[in-house]
Amino acid sequence: MSSLNPAAAGPLVGAPAADNYLTHSRGFWSWAATLDHKRIGVMYLAGIFTMFLVGGLFAVLLRSVLLTPDAAAGGVKTIVDANMYNRFFTLHGAVMVFIVIIPGIPAALGNFVLPLMLGAKDVAFPRLNLCSFYLWLIGTAMALASLYWGGVDTGWTFYTPYSTKVGSSGAFGGVVPVVAGAFVLGFSSIFTGLNFIVTIHKLRPPGMTWFRMPLFLWGTYATAVIQVLATPVLGITLLLLLAERLLGIGFFDSELGGDPVLFQHFFWFYSHPAVYIMILPAMGVMSELISVFSHKHIFGYKFIAFSSVAIAILGFLVWGHHMFTSGQSELLGVIFSAITFSIAIPSAVKMFNWLTTLYKGSIDFKAPMCYALSFMWIFGIGGLTGLFLGMMGLDQHLHDTYFVVAHFHYVMAGTIFVFFGAIHYWWPKMTGRMYDEGAAVLASLLMFIGFNMTFFIQFLMGTRGMPRRYYAYRPEFQFHHIVSTMGSYVMLAAVLLLIYVLIKSLRSGRPAPANPWGAGSMEWQCASPPPHDNFKTPPPVVDAYDYESLEWDERVGGYVHRGRRGGPAATH
Amino acid sequence: MTQMADAVHPTSHAAVPHGDAHAHGHHPNLEHHFDSLTQQFDAGKLGMWLFLATEVLLFGGLFCAYAIFRRNHPEVFMYAHQFLDTTWGAINTVVLLVSSFTMAWAVTASQRGQRHLTSILLALTFLGGVGFMVIKAVEYSHKFHDGLMWGVHYDPAKHEHGHGHNGAHGAAATAAHGAADHAAPADHGTAGAAATAAPAASTHPEATTSVHAPETSGQPAATGAEAADLPPERAPLEPSQVALAPAGPAGLHTGGHDLHGPRPDNVHWFFGVYFTMTGLHGLHVLAGMAVIGWLFVRSVRGDFSADYFTPVDLGGLYWHLVDLIWIFLFPLLYLIH
Ligand code: HEM
Ligand SMILES: [Cu+2]
Numbered sequence: 001m002s003s004l005n006p007a008a009a010g011p012l013v014g015a016p017a018a019d020n021y022l023t024h025s026r027g028f029w030s031w032a033a034t035l036d037h038k039r040i041g042v043m044y045l046a047g048i049f050t051m052f053l054v055g056g057l058f059a060v061l062l063r064s065v066l067l068t069p070d071a072a073a074g075g076v077k078t079i080v081d082a083n084m085y086n087r088f089f090t091l092h093g094a095v096m097v098f099i100v101i102i103p104g105i106p107a108a109l110g111n112f113v114l115p116l117m118l119g120a121k122d123v124a125f126p127r128l129n130l131c132s133f134y135l136w137l138i139g140t141a142m143a144l145a146s147l148y149w150g151g152v153d154t155g156w157t158f159y160t161p162y163s164t165k166v167g168s169s170g171a172f173g174g175v176v177p178v179v180a181g182a183f184v185l186g187f188s189s190i191f192t193g194l195n196f197i198v199t200i201h202k203l204r205p206p207g208m209t210w211f212r213m214p215l216f217l218w219g220t221y222a223t224a225v226i227q228v229l230a231t232p233v234l235g236i237t238l239l240l241l242l243a244e245r246l247l248g249i250g251f252f253d254s255e256l257g258g259d260p261v262l263f264q265h266f267f268w269f270y271s272h273p274a275v276y277i278m279i280l281p282a283m284g285v286m287s288e289l290i291s292v293f294s295h296k297h298i299f300g301y302k303f304i305a306f307s308s309v310a311i312a313i314l315g316f317l318v319w320g321h322h323m324f325t326s327g328q329s330e331l332l333g334v335i336f337s338a339i340t341f342s343i344a345i346p347s348a349v350k351m352f353n354w355l356t357t358l359y360k361g362s363i364d365f366k367a368p369m370c371y372a373l374s375f376m377w378i379f380g381i382g383g384l385t386g387l388f389l390g391m392m393g394l395d396q397h398l399h400d401t402y403f404v405v406a407h408f409h410y411v412m413a414g415t416i417f418v419f420f421g422a423i424h425y426w427w428p429k430m431t432g433r434m435y436d437e438g439a440a441v442l443a444s445l446l447m448f449i450g451f452n453m454t455f456f457i458q459f460l461m462g463t464r465g466m467p468r469r470y471y472a473y474r475p476e477f478q479f480h481h482i483v484s485t486m487g488s489y490v491m492l493a494a495v496l497l498l499i500y501v502l503i504k505s506l507r508s509g510r511p512a513p514a515n516p517w518g519a520g521s522m523e524w525q526c527a528s529p530p531p532h533d534n535f536k537t538p539p540p541v542v543d544a545y546d547y548e549s550l551e552w553d554e555r556v557g558g559y560v561h562r563g564r565r566g567g568p569a570a571t572h
Numbered sequence: 573m574t575q576m577a578d579a580v581h582p583t584s585h586a587a588v589p590h591g592d593a594h595a596h597g598h599h600p601n602l603e604h605h606f607d608s609l610t611q612q613f614d615a616g617k618l619g620m621w622l623f624l625a626t627e628v629l630l631f632g633g634l635f636c637a638y639a640i641f642r643r644n645h646p647e648v649f650m651y652a653h654q655f656l657d658t659t660w661g662a663i664n665t666v667v668l669l670v671s672s673f674t675m676a677w678a679v680t681a682s683q684r685g686q687r688h689l690t691s692i693l694l695a696l697t698f699l700g701g702v703g704f705m706v707i708k709a710v711e712y713s714h715k716f717h718d719g720l721m722w723g724v725h726y727d728p729a730k731h732e733h734g735h736g737h738n739g740a741h742g743a744a745a746t747a748a749h750g751a752a753d754h755a756a757p758a759d760h761g762t763a764g765a766a767a768t769a770a771p772a773a774s775t776h777p778e779a780t781t782s783v784h785a786p787e788t789s790g791q792p793a794a795t796g797a798e799a800a801d802l803p804p805e806r807a808p809l810e811p812s813q814v815a816l817a818p819a820g821p822a823g824l825h826t827g828g829h830d831l832h833g834p835r836p837d838n839v840h841w842f843f844g845v846y847f848t849m850t851g852l853h854g855l856h857v858l859a860g861m862a863v864i865g866w867l868f869v870r871s872v873r874g875d876f877s878a879d880y881f882t883p884v885d886l887g888g889l890y891w892h893l894v895d896l897i898w899i900f901l902f903p904l905l906y907l908i909h
Contacts, residue, residue, distance in 0.1 A: 121604065190626055194619055202618060228625065232627070232630040235633075236632075237633060244723075247723065248722070250840060251844060256724065257841065259640075266636075
């Protein structure tokens with residue numbers, strides 16, 4: 001992977017490409033103890049992708065179980081029994097939320113790209129950054145260790161009293177390691193957010209003003225603010241949950257006069273903002289992809305930037321929409337409902353700005369763009385169905401049905417599309433290799449088809465009354481379930497194809513030029529892969545969305561700045 | 573914060589152009605990705621402030637829980653706080669305030685490059701932490717001993733009868749209980765039924781131990797809370813206690829503090845809140861002590877100088893936050909009216 005591309009070193013980047021961040025030092029410890037944000041990003045990416053496969057495996061198993069209604073209704077359940085099913089969906093949810101999506105874009109790609117985009121040498125606190133990564137590893141290990149204690153069957157929301165009373169094996173159960181693991185993962189997330197905020201505030205080189213920052217940085221900045229402000233509340237909630245289960249503290253235990261709904265408030269106070277931790281960085285990536293692959297300046301830069309901030313703020317005020325059926329007062333419900341609606345506005349602002357950017361652009365259907373366009377469709381549906389759920393009356397009917405399952409997959413799993421798009425987009429930068437475009441586009445199409453097959457029909461099931469988290473169901477839903485499961489197999493095929501594409505690229509991909517896409521932001525101005533120090537002297541700050549000054553240079557197979565053609569292109 | 577950061581930012585760059593620091597001789601404490609010590613210091617400081625914000629929010633959850641429980645059930649708090657020892661609480665407040673002072677002084681000393689003074693002050697601050705934890709441990713052990721614990725472990729059977737639990741009992745019965753509670757340790761768990769075994773009190777081996785005597789002897793204004801806090805077997809047998817009766821406030825008066833009437837339900841909440849808040853705070857004190865210990869080692873080693881004192885400064889901020897949280901906890905838990 002690292003004895004790379006003599007060709008890329010050719011006319012474009014001159015000699016230094018031989019010494020890039022991958023070849024800079026060797027051996028296990030040069031990675032395990034690295035302080036280089038790029039290596040940390042790559043390690044995160046490898047870890048998170050692996051965990052995505054683990055979570056995905058659980059998902060495919062779940063879907064397979066649901067092929068038949070249940071034994072009594074004439075179906076035969078062969079794979080697992082009902083209890084095991086509960087553990088599967090819990091672990092699927094917990095892994096995907098806490099281990100994959102939350103750190104996904106910020107910690108893996110953000111770590112790699114953020115300092116480069118900013119023109120900085122590293123994040124503000126490299127040691128803390130490495131510490132975040134190890135916390136992620138430890139938290140992940142703890143979550144998986146729960147399997148050893150019999151797994152967890154509470155759902156990823158850990159609602160009390162399930163999580164405090166019921167347990168697969170005694171007082172300890174699998175709940176304790178998972179909850180403790182989520183606590184540790186929370187701190188990993190806090191430290192990443194803290195690092196990014198300080199980096200953006202303090203490490204911007206001269207000339208990089210707030211409004212010259214690429215929108216991905218605005219997205220990660222808004223995300224980081226939520227990570228820092230919301231995650232501690234999750235931390236204390238999980239600590240109280242542990243205290244409840246292990247020490248019997250009684251806060252959430254109605255037998256002791258406590259209040260289980262208090263747990264729900266605490267939990268959603270974090271977990272609703274957390275959905276924006278998942279989606280804001282994805283929206284940031286979207287702004288880059290849409291603009292770059294339309295070869296057109298992003299439309300409404302400031303609107304997009306501020307809508308990220310608006311979402312971050314409003315996101316703190318809507319948690320009660322998860323509790324319309326939990327006995328919260330009607331007045332509170334109305335207020336939460338109203339704020340929930342208003343959050344659709346900044347979300348829509350982004351959608352319309354992307355649309356307008358596409359308008360009359362010269363659209364290039366490269367794989368990252370295919371993922372980005374898929375996301376627009378998917379997020380459109382996900383966001384609009386959120387409005388259905390935000391209506392107090394309608395939610396009485398839809399709450400805890402497959403409609404909710406479909407909604408949050410359209411939004412949360414939608415971010416996975418952006419994650420994949422981002423991986424393809426920055427892949428040449430990270431590895432110094434191009435990937436097979438045709439196969440990658442095919443994978444993205446398959447993914448899109450599979451996704452909609454799997455989840456769209458769940459809206460129908462939900463409105464007709466199929467409750468979520470059920471192992472057995474009435475036979476009239478079998479058709480829906482079969483379609484949904486088939487869709488998940490299509491997605492599985494797409495993921496396998498994607499893995500094939502990436503591995504093939506590592507093995508035999510064409511060496512990547514510094515700027516294969518014609519993008520304007522700074523990370524494309526240093527070599528692919530970047531040198532250890534990123535920039536010896538930072539390149540001049542230009543408008544990241546100005547594509548006029550870039551032109552295709554056949555000799556390097558990439559874009560170069562007009563006028564710098566043939567010369568030593570803008571590298572570090 | 574943001575404003576400030578912005579204001580600082582351009583100047584620090586203007587002063588030292590990017591990548592230029594190396595040319596001026598590399599300060600050993602300047603990390604490679606910063607341009608100047610100022611930039612590095614600013615970054616560290618902003619980072620620390622953000623971290624403190626997360627700590628505030630971590631405790632914020634608990635303060636929320638406190639507010640909810642207290643609003644819904646003020647009587648639990650009115651009743652139960654009396655079992656906390658205000659004297660120890662106040663002493664601990666002073667201990668932490670003094671340690672905050674020595675910490676602030678240590679920061680100033682390190683800015684001035686006074687190495688020895690810095691080390692001494694750090695050591696004093698550390699000792700303040702030790703003192704706080706020791707006192708906390710004493711308080712905790714009393715609570716454990718009295719069964720004044722949280723949730724399922726709340727079991728003050730031997731305790732409550734002598735101190736204010738007089739709702740359903742007649743005066744005589746209460747008086748008997750008052751005596752009986754001194755016997756309770758002997759027949760733990762059956763206090764009610766064993767009320768008639770009252771005379772055992774005076775023969776209890778731990779009836780008055782000298783260990784506990786100083787606590788109240790030096791405090792003429794000992795409050796009812798303190799008296800109530802004493803486990804029965806070490807409370808001096810006072811007439812006022814034996815006379816506890818529902819009849820009137822006069823009878824409830826102990827040591828200048830009214831013990832409130834019937835024990836409300838769910839008193840354990842208060843102790844749940846008390847132990848989680850002070851427990852989490854205690855963990856933070858320990859963490860702060862670890863930081864200060866590490867600063868002390870570095871200070872003795874001579875790592876700090878007038879142009880590099882960032883760690884002392886940041887460690888100081890953390891310690892002040894830990895103090896500040898206690899400043900909130902003390903009145904919220906000990907001084908309820
Ligand atoms: C247009 C913006 C959105 C609106 C109006 C909205 C509204 C809602 C409402 C009202 C619910 C509660 C449904 C119920 O439990 O009965 C809900 C659930 C959920 N939403 Fe959203 N949502 C929006 C965006 C998002 C985004 C961006 C994500 C994630 C990236 C997300 C993830 C979730 C999840 C995970 C749940 C289900 C939680 C659970 O019970 O397990 N939502 N949404
Ligand atoms: Cu929500």
